[in-house]
């Protein structure tokens with residue numbers, strides 16, 4: 001395996017193993033989880049949530065079930081995962097970025113980080129991975 005620069009280890013991992021994602025699960029497997037997320041948002045929102053930022057969006061399986069309700073922008077560090085997400089959800093906007101420092105042009109009504117929030121703390125401040 002080629003040398004992985006500190007801070008880029010998951011980019012490398014998810015780029016290499018994106019193809020596994022579609023084998024271990026189907027988009028249908030995410031319906032219930034996506035419904036739970038939508039319920040939480042609706043329960044706690046103080047304004048009607050229309051725009052949603054999904055950090056670590058992966059291949060867009062959750063977005064697939066939420067895109068009828070929300071205008072979704074997904075951010076992911078892996079281009080391969082983003083490619084898959086774009087194919088699955090042409091209606092959504094997908095941008096490459098690191099959730100730890102991404103800057104977006106817009107603000108959003110809500111932000112979700114399902115099954116990827118742990119990547120927020122995957123490096124020490126100097127960029128050294130701690131796992």
Ligand SMILES: C[S@@+](CC[C@H](N)C(=O)[O-])C[C@H]1O[C@@H](n2cnc3c(N)ncnc32)[C@H](O)[C@@H]1O
Pocket residue numbers: 010011014055056057058059061062075076077078081097098099100113114115116119120
């Ligand atoms: C377990 S998947 C979760 C995908 C999606 N949120 C879901 O629940 O189906 C984790 C995703 O986080 C992305 N990721 C890992 N570290 C990241 C970072 N620092 N910034 C943005 N995305 C990151 C990976 O590339 C991968 O697509």
